[in-house]
Amino acid sequence: MQKNRNWLFVGIIATILFLSLTIAVYTNSSGLAFIDRSIQETVRNSVNPSQTHVFTIIAFFGSPTVTIIATLLIAGAFWHFKNRVIASWIMLVQLGGDAVAFLIKEIIRRPRPNMQLVKDTGFSYPSGHTFSTALLGLTILFIIVPYIKNRETELTVSLLTITWFCFVAFSRFYLRDHFPSDVFASFLLALSWWEWMRVIYFQYKF
Template sequence: MRKSKTWLIFGIGSLVAFALLSAGILSNAASLQSFDSSIQQFFSSFINPTNTMFMSTFSFFGSPAVSIGLTIIIALAIWLNKNRTMAIWIIFTQIIGSGIAEIVKNIVQRPRPTLQVIKDTGFSYPSGHTFCTAILIMVILFIMVPMINDQEVQALVSILNVLWFVVIAISRIYLRDHFPTDVIGSTLLAISWWEVSRGIYFFAQKHLAGSKLLANHMKGE
């Protein structure tokens, strides 16, 4: 119960932070522009062909298409394990969430950074790569990892997944396909959407359990 309340507070806080950040971006807040510029300047000193090759590769494997595909594979594995409600919910969380991120992109319509290392199209805020990767990582951390019996393996898988998320986020900034605040906004949106989706899951689970009890009662009669 305490964990649920903590996540609820964390989710609400993330949503509020995302709303404030979005408002700042829409109003072209000077403080956010200065922040983005300083981070971009820092990463620009690391740009070279070797780093670009690695970052573009990471970015490819962290693309929304790959993250959504991996999420569906996890959901299918859970479906085959007879947990169909959770499998459907996992796909729902990733697909609907990426749709919400895309809607926000088209509302904010923030242009991508100039001097892109590798050209990308579309609007910049929030980062689709970061959002879809964040949802995939949360599916792994909060659903798959607890299924592992060995605690050391749990810790290793968790650390590797968090590192993967960090690398994907950095690759988007390094390639100048996104501003740092795009990546931060995506992370906040993913956390808040995860909490909303969790609430939907528990509501659906409770509703289905109630329906089964009613069906069993009717059969008993």
Template sequence: MIYLVIFFILELMVITNNSFITNFDSSIQTILQGMVSSGFTSIFKTVTFLGSPLMDLIYLLLIAFLFLKNNYKQTALWIIYLLISGNIISFLIKITVHRQRPLNAILPASGYSFPSGHVFGTTLLILTIIFLVLPHLHNKNWRIGISVIAILWLILVAFSRVYLRGHFPSDVLGSALLAGTWWEFSELLYLRYHATIINLFKFHLGNQKE
């Protein structure tokens, strides 16, 4: 609920062109403008490609496949549901808010600006890795190390989108909040209907045996 409330407040401020948000965005963009160089641009173009919605889709489907292969069918289906439903929600918000992208983009991008598809997809990916994949690792140091790397990757992807002027800073902040909200909602939904899902699996498997 905290994520959701903060996200809606931020969305409302974006829609109304609130002065606090516009000043927040412009101040950070001004700072990053002084950092622009060919070296940084090459690095962040690579980062933004590896953190693109298409790549996040591939990563998450690969994780779902590995869970399915290891007989974690419910987890695999939940990841697919999270991915599909989350992207639908993100798209609907984009076309509703209708926010134009920043001017003078270093790497031009199509579509609307709020929220960032890159950061939304990457946040879902990182949450999936931390809460679903890493618990299967027995080595605590590995879990901590991978968690730190995953969070740093999310920060790097978010930074690349603002640096390349594909998004405003408030776009990437809103995306992370939206992804966190959708993750928590999907988790609660799964736990609420867990027994129903189990029964559906048993019914389906029973029919296959017959």
């Protein structure tokens, strides 16, 4: 019970921070623009063809389309083993979350950064890649990992999941397809969405 309360608190804080950041983006906050620009300039100094190639591949496999396919496979496995409530919930979280992120993009309509290394279309805020990957990562960490009995395997899967998310998130502003604030906002939105969906899940289940 205490653990659920702690995660609910995390979800509330993430929601507040996301809304605050969204307001800053919508109002073109000069402070936020300065932070974004400072991070972009720092990352720009490390750009080279080899890294760009690697992060382009990472961005491809971290795309919402690939993430949805991975989620479908996970949900399908739970459905196959007769755990259909969790299977349905996993798909609702991913597909519903992606729909929410797309709606926010259309409302905020933030243009993407200039001089993209890999051309992307649509609006910038929030990052769909980061958001989708974060939801997939949370599914792995909190739905799949608890089923793993071997402690070392559990730790390995958890570390690989977190590392993959960090690479996907970094690739978005390395490739200049997003501002750093887009990426951070996506992480906050994913935490918020995940926690509120957990509340719905437990209410439905119990």
